[in-house]
Amino acid sequence: xxxxxxxxxxxxxxxxGAWAATASYGPLFSDDSVIELSLxxxxxxxxxxxxxxxxxxxxxRTGADGVPLEVRVRGKSRARICRFAPLRLDxxxxxxxxxxxxxQDKLKLVLPCHDSDRAERDVLEEYAAYRxxxxxxxxxxxxxxxxxxxxxxxxxxxPPLMVRHAFVLESDEELSARIGxxxxxxxxxRRSELQADQAATVFIFQYLVGNTDWSLVTANGEEWCCHNLxxxxxxxxxYAVPYDFDLAGLVDAKxxxxxxxxxxxxxxxxxxxxxxxxxxxLQAALARIGAQRDAILxxxxxxxxxxxxQSETRARYLEGFFEQAENAPKLLRRFEDQCL
Numbered sequence: 001x002x003x004x005x006x007x008x009x010x011x012x013x014x015x016x017g018a019w020a021a022t023a024s025y026g027p028l029f030s031d032d033s034v035i036e037l038s039l040x041x042x043x044x045x046x047x048x049x050x051x052x053x054x055x056x057x058x059x060x061r062t063g064a065d066g067v068p069l070e071v072r073v074r075g076k077s078r079a080r081i082c083r084f085a086p087l088r089l090d091x092x093x094x095x096x097x098x099x100x101x102x103x104q105d106k107l108k109l110v111l112p113c114h115d116s117d118r119a120e121r122d123v124l125e126e127y128a129a130y131r132x133x134x135x136x137x138x139x140x141x142x143x144x145x146x147x148x149x150x151x152x153x154x155x156x157x158x159p160p161l162m163v164r165h166a167f168v169l170e171s172d173e174e175l176s177a178r179i180g181x182x183x184x185x186x187x188x189x190r191r192s193e194l195q196a197d198q199a200a201t202v203f204i205f206q207y208l209v210g211n212t213d214w215s216l217v218t219a220n221g222e223e224w225c226c227h228n229l230x231x232x233x234x235x236x237x238x239y240a241v242p243y244d245f246d247l248a249g250l251v252d253a254k255x256x257x258x259x260x261x262x263x264x265x266x267x268x269x270x271x272x273x274x275x276x277x278x279x280x281x282l283q284a285a286l287a288r289i290g291a292q293r294d295a296i297l298x299x300x301x302x303x304x305x306x307x308x309x310q311s312e313t314r315a316r317y318l319e320g321f322f323e324q325a326e327n328a329p330k331l332l333r334r335f336e337d338q339c340l
Contacts (some may be wrong), residue, residue, distance in 0.1 A: 005206050009014060014055070015267055019202070024318055025142060025178065026102065026103045026104070026174070027101075027103075028100055028102075028103075028104060028168070029142035029143075029144055031171055032131070032143060032144065032145065033144070033145075034145045034146065034165070034304060035144065035147070036061065036062070036146075036147050037061060037062045037145045037147075037148055037149070038060070038061040038062075038149040038150075038151055038160075039059075039060055039061075039071070039144060039148055039149070039150055039151070039298055040056060040058060040059045040060075040061065040066070040151040040153055041056060041058030041059065041151075041152075041153055041156075042056050042057075042058075042152065042153055042154045043044055043070060043150055043151070043152040043153075044152050044154060044155070044161070045154060045163050046072065046073060046087070047073065047083070047084065047085060048180065049072070049073060050073055050079055050080075050085065053072045053073050053074070054072060055070035055071065055072045055082055055090060056070060056071055056072070057069075057070060058070065058071045060089070061100070061102065062099065065273070067091065067095055067096055067099055067101060068092065068095050069089055069090055069091045069092070069095075069312050070079075070089075070090040070316060071087050071088065071089055071090070072087065072090070073085045073086070073087060073088075074086050074087060074088040076109065078113060078246065079245075081113070082111075082113035082114065083113065083114050083115070084111040084112060084113060084114065084115070084119075084162065085111070086108060086109060086110055086111060087108075087109040087111065088106060088107070088108060088109070089104075089106065089107045089108075089109055089168070090105070090106050091104050091105055091106070091107070093105055099225040104171075104174075104207070105171065105173065106171055106173075107168045107169065107171060108168065108169040108171070109146075109167075109168055109169075110123060110127075110166055110167050110168070110169060111123065111148075111164070111166045112162075112165070112166065113254075113255065113292050114162045115161075115162045115164065117305075118165045118254060119164075119253075119254075119306060120165055120251045121253050121305060121310065122252075122254070122301045123164075123165060123166060123167065123246075123308060124145075124165055124245065124304065124306065125250055125251040125252075125300070125303070125314060125321065126167075126245045126246050126267060126307060127143055127145055127167045127303075128250065128299045128300050128303060128314070129142040129211070129245035129248055129250055129251070130142075130167075130169070130243075130245070131143065131210045131299050132208070132209065132296050132299050132318075133205055133242060134290055135292045135295050135296060135299075136201050136205055136288060136289060137198060137201055137256050138179065139179050139181075139198055139232065139241055140238045140241060141169055141170045141175060141241060141243055142169075142170040142174075142178075143167050143168065143169055143170070144167060144176070144305070145165060145166075145167050146165065146166045146167060146169050147163070147164070147165050147166075147304075148162075148163070148164065149163045150162045150163070150164075150251070153258060163302060165305065169243065171177060175230075175232070175241070176232060179232065179239075179305070181232040181233040181239060182232065182233070182234070183230060183232055184231040184232060184233060184234060184238055185223075185231075186222045186224065186225055186231065186278050187218055187223065187224060187225055188217065188218060188225050189216055189226065189231060189238060189240075190235075191216075191223050191275040191276070191277055192236060192277070193238050194216075194236075194237035194238050194277070195233065195236075195237040195238060195239050195240075195301075195315050196277055196278050196281040197241060197281055197284065197285065199238045199240055199274070199275065199277055199281070200274070200277060200278075200281040200282045200284070200285035200291070201285045202229070202240050202241075202242055202274075203272070203273070203274025203275070203277075203282070203285075203335070204274070204282065204285050204289055204335075205242065205289070206242065206270070206273065206274070206275075206320065207270055207271075207272050207274075207321070207335075208249050208289065208296075208321045209245060209248045209249065209250040209318075210249020210250055210267060210268055210269070210270050210317070211242075211245055211247065211248035211249070211250075212227060212246075212258055212259065212262055212264070212271055212273055213227075213244070213247040213249070213259075214226070214227055214228040214229055214242060214244075214273070215228070215229075215273070216229065216275060226240070228242060228243055228244040229241065229242055229243070230243065243258070247267055248267065249266070249267045249268035249269070249270065249317060250300075250314060250317055250318065251267075252266075252267060252268055253267075268317065270320075270321070271338065272334065272335050272338040272339065273338075273340065274335065274339055274340070275339060275340050276336070276339035276340065277339075279332065279336065282332055282335055283328070283332060286325060286328055286331070286332065287328075289325070290325055290328075291324070293322050296318060297315045297318055297322075298309060298321065300314035300315050300318070301315055308327060
């Protein structure tokens with residue numbers, strides 16, 4: 001009981017001193033309501049172009065008028081295994097004036113892997129992971145949910161290829177400008193170069209959502225650090241910002257499997273993969289996250305399409321973390337034992 005009281009007092013203090021977002025957002029990321037739109041263009045040809053990834057002309061419609069843009073396939077693993085690979089939307093900024101996409105240049109569009117209810121739920125649950133990290137730090141990618149009607153103009157007269165929920169992800173450039181920190185393109189990072197509060201928050205957040213598909217080293221085939229993390233700022237205050245959560249336990253995608261080297265049976269099994277850093281920073285981060293418990297649990301419950309049972313299953317997965325965190329000293333010792 002004493003440990004629970006200490007943890008509750010600590011979380012209250014953390015809530016009073018929690019980070020507050022100080023930067024402004026463009027119209028696209030100013031709220032989290034679902035945008036209904038139609039993406040029209042040579043969709044089949046674009047999705048089939050996994051090698052050259054040529055940009056093709058499309059139109060994005062949120063009403064009667066269309067915004068011209070170019071679209072191509074992006075991504076790595078999902079581009080190999082998914083029928084609907086992630087896409088990159090390339091706008092002409094002058095064409096977006098007066099629309100919700102005003103000021104946007106290049107955006108990542110995250111789609112359901114397949115045209116199925118399960119894949120659509122997966123993409124919404126990945127969106128939820130981004131929203132949860134938004135609660136914990138303003139050094140985080142903003143996201144906006146969409147419901148997209150995909151029209152293949154090479155097949156006139158046929159029904160839409162897919163009508164599903166998706167989301168767009170704030171660009172590196174927009175995030176950099178919003179938080180006032182340059183993107184750091186470096187091949188490697190030392191733990192002493194990481195901003196400790198952000199690093200601790202990232203490490204515990206990844207454990208919270210059950211994500212092991214990330215690393216603070218350069219991934220195979222990549223030039224810059226790190227795997228599913230971007231770095232902003234400069235040493236000794238490099239801010240690590242996570243992305244790409246489709247393999248997280250919170251999502252539990254049908255195709256998700258843990259790396260064999262981790263020796264865990266399922267992606268829903270949590271494993272701490274953070275660096276060994278200042279215990280005080282970890283303790284403070286755990287308190288910050290604990291202070292956001294109710295808000296975090298509300299995220300999966302607010303997702304469109306998830307029925308009560310599905311949303312409660314996801315909320316219950318997150319509650320498993322908070323049950324561990326009620327004994328904060330024990331959980332912090334686990335982090336210390338498993339840290340890299």
